[in-house]
Amino acid sequence: MLTVAASPADAAAGGSGPYPADYETSSSLVNHTIYRPSTLPSERLPIFVWGNGGCAANGTAQINFLREISSYGFLVIASGAPNGSGSTTSSMLTQSIDWAVAENARSGGKYYGRLDTSKIAVGGWSCGGLEAYAVSNDSRITTTLIFSSGLLNDGDDYQLKRLTKPIAYFIGGPSDIAYPNAMDDWGKLPSALPAFMGNLNVGHGGTYDQTNGGEFGRVAVLYLKWRLKGDLGAGATFVGSDCGLCHSQWQVQQKNLTLGDGTPPSTPPVTPSPSPSGNPGCTAAYTVQNQWNGGFVAGVVVTAGSAALNGWRVTLALPGGATVTSVWNAVNTGTTGTVTMANQSYNGQLGPGQTASFGFQGTGTGGGASATCSAS
Numbered sequence: 001m002l003t004v005a006a007s008p009a010d011a012a013a014g015g016s017g018p019y020p021a022d023y024e025t026s027s028s029l030v031n032h033t034i035y036r037p038s039t040l041p042s043e044r045l046p047i048f049v050w051g052n053g054g055c056a057a058n059g060t061a062q063i064n065f066l067r068e069i070s071s072y073g074f075l076v077i078a079s080g081a082p083n084g085s086g087s088t089t090s091s092m093l094t095q096s097i098d099w100a101v102a103e104n105a106r107s108g109g110k111y112y113g114r115l116d117t118s119k120i121a122v123g124g125w126s127c128g129g130l131e132a133y134a135v136s137n138d139s140r141i142t143t144t145l146i147f148s149s150g151l152l153n154d155g156d157d158y159q160l161k162r163l164t165k166p167i168a169y170f171i172g173g174p175s176d177i178a179y180p181n182a183m184d185d186w187g188k189l190p191s192a193l194p195a196f197m198g199n200l201n202v203g204h205g206g207t208y209d210q211t212n213g214g215e216f217g218r219v220a221v222l223y224l225k226w227r228l229k230g231d232l233g234a235g236a237t238f239v240g241s242d243c244g245l246c247h248s249q250w251q252v253q254q255k256n257l258t259l260g261d262g263t264p265p266s267t268p269p270v271t272p273s274p275s276p277s278g279n280p281g282c283t284a285a286y287t288v289q290n291q292w293n294g295g296f297v298a299g300v301v302v303t304a305g306s307a308a309l310n311g312w313r314v315t316l317a318l319p320g321g322a323t324v325t326s327v328w329n330a331v332n333t334g335t336t337g338t339v340t341m342a343n344q345s346y347n348g349q350l351g352p353g354q355t356a357s358f359g360f361q362g363t364g365t366g367g368g369a370s371a372t373c374s375a376s
Helices: 063-070 091-105 127-135 179-188 211-229
Strands: 021-026 029-037 045-051 075-079 115-125 143-147 167-171 195-199 251-255 282-292 295-304 312-317 323-328 330-333 338-343 355-363 370-375
Touching: 021 063, 029 063, 029 091, 045 091, 045 127, 045 211, 063 075, 063 211, 075 091, 091 115, 091 127, 115 127, 115 211, 115 355, 127 143, 143 211, 167 179, 167 211, 179 195, 282 312, 295 312, 295 370, 323 330, 330 355, 338 355
Parallel strands: 045 075, 045 115, 115 143, 143 167, 167 195
Antiparallel strands: 021 029, 029 075, 195 251, 282 295, 282 370, 295 355, 312 338, 312 370, 323 355, 330 338
């Protein structure tokens, strides 16, 4: 296991989850704060990138909240240096994603093969929520979380129209200054988009400074466990007329939500397929991560065999009617029927038994596909 070096006392490892978390910085990601379990678990860490309230470049401004999330087995990256000053931009969220993907693929790095780059969420509070909106069309993002925020001008409504991944709102009730904007956005979402709206009457300030992020920290963990880790018990907090938040102090609205549109596939994962005879270099495991009416998101984990790989190629046999619309961490040839996915320049070299992952979004139904891997 890996451990972080000693950090300031005010950042002592904490959170209520099974992996007490701390923060660190990286010279290759300046002006950001990285929250991680102090001891990396054996499971790969999904990624959550965060925009601070006020677009303030202080990556520890919501430390209780972000450390709580990380303690449940997430890599969390906040824009801004610890106790930093100045302002952030939405591009800093993209920098966070780029860095995490690169670090997962960097041989010899502490995060090499330890991150799940097919499970990435973006979120933010207030001005940070506007930053999250701005990058939510990044094809690598699995879901968006908006905290006490809403678009300020109708001219920005194009950001809503381009949403294709599930979204969740956690708002501070009618006394929240962002409440009218958030509710206006809610009414303008694409008709088929899976969406959750929760209002807790705490005002714009939320509960981020409370122990472990208070109630906002609790529900954020549950939502991310559902969307990024496939925890259906956590998903039941948000889905259905009898959802866990439905009979609580939260005021809840739902659109197009079913437990099956969370990370867990609605059909069992495809058993890793051996490479073609004579080229047993790798295996590929395919899962449907999100499925909704008319579309899906799928992920593939490539595992090297007993020998190192300098490159890999996965052949996917898609079900009839399925079409690939966007791809991340791989380069595709074809979009329907038999589709080939090849490694990018940064994730093709794998040691024996090491893994790389890629994902894609498509129209139609993702279940029933098969995946075969070969060394290239």
